[in-house]
Amino acid sequence: MRNFVFHNPTKYVFGKDTVKKIGEEIASFGSKKVLLVAGGGSIKKNGVYDTVVDSLKKHDIQWVELWGVRPNPVLSKVREGIEIAKKENVDGVLAVGGGSVIDTAKAIANGVFVDDVWKLYLRKNPLKPTKALPIYVVLTLSATGSEMNGTSVITNEEQKVKWSYRSITNYPKVSIVDPTVQFSLPQRQTANGGSDSLSHIIESYITGKPTDTTVYFDEGLMRSIIDNIDRLMIDPKDYEARASFAWAATLAFNGLSLTGLGGDWAA
Template structure:
């Protein structure tokens, strides 16, 4: 296991009825900008519950943050922060709203062009506004980490940044708030969390037994409970466990002391930016081909994954790996998520555009060994036509 530092200051308030805790979590004299996505936060009553919990605090609302939060929309929120002299941000929604709020928190105090936050991967962020979250869609783990992904429509660019300055001060996780989610979003959340885990786990061994077993347990939990979340939508125990798995998947715990991949995400981001396909669905397209094309470098961990997660031990190494990849693809499909480019109306010509964007954004050496060049990225996408 590699040496590492681990820091995570986010206060988690977990359970039914925990939105009421906002009164204790937000300063009494705060002027709060509540950020959310579409109108579902209003329709479900969550927004009203949040406002009631905030009591007499002065509240300004900002809605309309997209499923892939855009720079253009978020900069409107930055202007409101400055004009209204906001001193606390509260994200009410899923990972997209939380990611967007992180960018607003950093951009509102940033000296210079805010786009540089993303171009520098967060290295230029020296301060950020305090903010909290009320999670309504478990998927990205953004409620307990320091990462954010933002799309700039003008450039068809989807870029990420990280900074210790944008950890949420707190996150409220009430599993009952996921009951009204459409099946599509529930499925997306399960698959998104699954691939977050594999990006930190399916690399190469470094004798990190705790991280490996933790990751494997999380994957098995998703495999067990993901279908139940669709068939038993009001099962609060299922939703609670899935919510916590998604948070743990990207809280930093399983990723400390081990190599990371993230090539699947980088290629998936380009598919989303170009073709407006849900994030979880683009990475579900990419991952099976990624594992297939890179089986040699990932062989030890793929065999471990096959045995410990799927119980596969019979056959040659290649046969076991083939079966593990087929099981992975089958799980995504069982969750209602298609895994081929053709399922989304894309063909070989679409791959050319993705490769062009990867090159334009400097994504020419991806993966845990930085060996996924543009030719390999093309091969991976072709494997998933």
């Protein structure tokens, strides 16, 4: 077994009707005004947006919004968010969405404190972040595990490169995961999320010298993901299957599945 350090500071709030807790959680960390980052508008159709803003209002938290984050998030949207965050003097960033939205929020939260956010992602001599705005998450799509890890992946459209960086400053302060908000996902998105989660585990599972505890843990996660994705293809509103998959997807890339193994995704 390789030496490792496991440290994950994200508070993880899981279960039914937990989205309405986001205002309380943000207030507990002292933020008064947040930048709400979102994708294409599905959160308005499924009611998540209304639940979030009602909770923010209840706890006297102001917010401004950045919409239009797309899959494989781009640098130009990050820069747009940084400008809004600076102009509006926000003291937190709230991601309401899946991995692309969360990764964008992470980049914005770090980017307000550096002269050029892309320098954080450089392969050679990257800028090392020293601080970031608090990051908060309401997850709407289980796949990347970004809700409980320190990684952000962004595409630079001009340079046509997609790079990542890892930092303790990228970990969300709190992530809320209510499996019921994923009931309305298209089956293709659910299946893609399962494939994404599996890829994280397999990449480390086949790398380096096996260690029993982590290998058995990873095998259990893979079985859980496969079994529950199969169930969700039959019934997208199977709560136990949806909940089991959501938790497994988080565990697939929050650091535990990598301990002692190494691999490209190891922290």
